[in-house]
Amino acid sequence: MFQVKSHTVVCSLHFDESSVEVYELTQRRFLKAGAVPTVFNCWKDKPHLYRPSKPRPENILQKKKKELSKEKEDCDELSVETPSENNINCKDVADAGTKIEASETVELQNQFLLEHSSLLERRLEKLTQEHGKVKLELSKALKEKALLEFRIENLKTVDYPFYTGFPSKEVFDTVLALVDPGESGENVVLLTQKDSVNVLEGQKKRKPRKLSPANQFFLFLCRTRVGLLEIDLARRFNISIGTVSTIINSWANFLYLRLGSMNIWPSGEMVNTTMPNSFKEKYPSTRVVIDCTEIKVEMPSSLLLKSQTYSNYKGTNTLKSLIGIAPCGSLTFVSQLYHGNISDREITIRSGFLDLDFEKGDSVMADKGFDIQDLLDKIGVKLNIPPYLGQYGQMTANEVKLTQSIAAERIHVERAINKIKKLSYI
Secondary structure (H helix, E strand, O other): OOOOOOOOOOOHHHOOHHHEEEOOOOOOEEEOOOOOOOOOOHHHHOOOOOOOOOOOHHHHHHHHHHHHHHHHHHHHHHHHHOOOOOOOOHHHHHHHHHHHHHHHHHHHHHHHHHHHHHHHHHHHHHHHHHHHHHHHHHHHHHHHHHHHOOOHHHOOHHHHHHHOOOOOHHHHHHHHHHHOOOOOOOOOOOOOHHHHHHHHOOOOOOOOOOOOHHHHHHHHHHHHHHOOOHHHHHHHHOOOHHHHHHHHHHHHHHHHHHHOOOOOOOOHHHHHHHOOHHHHHHOOOEEEEEEEEEEEOOOOOOHHHHHHHEEOOOOEEEEEEEEEEOOOOOEEEEOOOEEOOOOHHHHHHHOOHHHOOOOOOOEEEOOOOOOOHHHHHOOOOEEEOOOOOOOOOOOOHHHHHHHHHHHHHHHHHHHHHHHHHOOOOO
């Protein structure tokens, strides 16, 4: 049941003109006080004051269909009332109208599709041009970024001796091919302490490596040749410090296995060919210049190891090694590390130095601590060492000259040891 509420309204067409008051200034219409609706047949007698809405485009087709159907009905009635041979077939007329309507619809659709396809083609062409520009800019940016990266591919020719120790890129590539790390570095096992357990259990899965084998070798050389710190290498190669440490340790083990088995002991003919004139004049039979060096280590917690690694000469815990160079300055012998309390004589025996391919008539130059003449006599090799102080605690003039002469040539082995400790011997 209809109920009048506070928001109920009544249309103005239900009021008589005498109930309406027009405001002269704005021509707005207002109801007079006490006006009551008295007109109720306004929707039949009077037209609507509001403008009807424009029919939608899709309703035009419906309107045409109605007209065509009405014409068809009229034609059907006409054909029944006045049949004749000359009368027009209404069915054909209706079919023709339907065909005309369908053709117009198809034509409109085709026109719309053509316009839409041309618009899409223009958009596609524009997007293709923009994609080409973006691709070109991105490629250019990537090339510029690649040139700024610290990689072996971007290293200049003049920088090879400084960073790698090799005179040219060809020598670097030759050494890399000699050690053969593999096409993707598969011959170099990059392991941490945690990974080694998984490898033993057969659970380790290899991950793709960010650096190529050439760049890993380059990183290792930057550490050993130039002495760059790990944090610096991490920033240069855009990797973590842990990865840098893993690469250095892994490549050190890999190169030890590859190069450690190679014989670096030169033949007597090669030593004589490369011997400097100072050696030829004074000590032409010199085959090798030897000396021991010590490397300081942390104090072990074990009392036995603490006593074994303590060096009276250095006054601290050390590891000791025997180094040998040819008269030309190249390294020819490097022993493993021994406890710091071992003597020079003992390290010479244990290191296998006496088993090298000496020839009779060769001589070894060393410091006073190498009391190994009796050992060298067995293989027919002479020992050149500075003379000891006489019984009066003073050297003769000839002994002083001999000491200076040997020291002038033996200093080269100390320089080589210093370069090794400073990671700049390559």
